[in-house]
Amino acid sequence: MKNSSLLQAQNLTKQFGSGRTSVRAVDDVSLDIGKGEVVVIMGPSGSGKTTLLSMIGGLMRPTSGSIFIDDADISAMSEARLPGIRARYIGFIFQAFNLLDALTVEENILLPAQLAPGGVKGARGRVEDLLVRLDLAARRGAYPGTLSGGEKQRVAIARALINQAPLVLADEPTGNLDSQKGSDVTMILHDVARDQGCAVVVVTHDARIEEVADRVLWLADGRLRDRKSEIHSWARDPVCGMRVDEWTAVHFAEHGGRRLAFCSPRCLQRFEANPEAYGSVDAPAGGALQS
Ligand SMILES: Nc1ncnc2c1ncn2[C@@H]1O[C@H](COP(=O)(O)OP(=O)(O)OP(=O)(O)O)[C@@H](O)[C@H]1O
Ligand SMILES: [Mg+2]
Incomplete structure (x- = not known):
């Protein structure tokens, strides 16, 4: 299901540092993502995937260019407004999980709901569903320090889905999962696009996710390429x-x-x-x- 545009990124560039040591991690990237669309971003290590995703998710400001989500320009928005916008519009699955060690599995998953319209109360039913779908029910009271890498990854995925945000951004969401769990997560991401009309943007080198994608974008040296075969x-x-x-x-x-x-x-x-x-x-x- 592909509907109208949800996200438009225009001429995004991110430069780290200045002078001879500067790195242009993302270089003049423009893309348009539709509601209900699954878009995969692939590229070698260091090609700018995480940097691009972080800018799209309102976690990092571009050096130049703009990002519109539902016609709101998040690249021009004040720092004070961004957390509310992120909670409402974006579920982010971080490459490094970014779980809070002092909170349990369930509390970590519910954290973004504090800033969302229905609050934690409104998210109670959804947390039960996610704990079951991601096979975390038995670990709901555990702290991140006691979890395996795969369990942490699944908590990060549940947390990204709790608010049913219209845009889900996932950075290597199956990197720590075994084959079966990797397939489960692939189907979950596919389902949120198909059933909830979410736009899902996934950085991955997992061929299973590539198979369910509507589009694959190839990034090399910070720039989008037309075809993988140019460089692969x-x-x-x-x-x-x-x-x-x-x-x-x-x-x-x-x-x-x-x-x-x-x-x-x-x-x-x-x-x-x-x-x-x-x-x-x-x-x-x-x-x-x-x-
Ligand atoms: N905070 C930073 N300061 C300086 N350079 C950075 C910073 N973050 C990223 N870079 C550089 O920008 C480039 C792109 O990094 P990025 O993390 O986006 O790559 P990636 O494609 O996600 O790689 P990987 O597949 O290894 O996760 C790299 O050369 C990296 O060293
Ligand atoms: Mg990365």
Whole structure:
């Protein structure tokens, strides 16, 4: 379901620092996201994905350019107004979770509801539903320090969905989840777009999320590219043999003068423990393996 426009970003640029050490993390990016649309942003590490998402979510001001959500220009808004706008319009799933250690799972999930129109009271029913859907019911009273990485990630997802905000921004939401939970989260994000008409923007290198996306945007060196093929190549994980998208892979090792890409930390660890066992890999790391 794709309806009218919810978010328009125009000529967004973010520069960190100044002079010779400055970094242009996002460079003149314009995009338009419709209600009910799932948009995936892919790109190598350091290409500006988190920076772009943070600006769209009103967490970071652009150096130049503007961001309109439902026709309100959040890039020109005062700091005082932004938290209210974020609570009403945006659910943000952070790459680093950003949970509050002094609050329980349930309290973390309910936190954004304090600023939303129905308040915490209005969100009680929804928190029950999210605890069940994200398999967190048994952990509702636990503190983040006692949770696994995957559990923390699911709490971060529930917190982003609690206000039923029209725009959900997710930074690597399945990066810490096993295969089954990763699929569950993919379906949840797909469902909030289809059933609630939310716009969902996901930074990921997860092919399952790419499959449910209406659109994929490719970011390299802070700029949007038309096609992945302009800058992308396949590699093969020397441990498990899986085909890896070298362009978006995050686990690498140097061996014998070659750069090898791995599907997961697990395969990388196995390789590093005994590199010689995988020495006869015949496929080149950055080779021309086709899909
Ligand atoms: N606060 C900051 N100060 C200075 N440079 C920064 C800052 N935040 C990001 N950068 C730089 O901007 C560039 C883009 O960073 P960003 O975090 O957006 O990349 P990313 O695509 O999300 O990477 P990853 O896939 O590793 O999460 C990088 O070169 C990074 O070093
Ligand atoms: Mg990032």
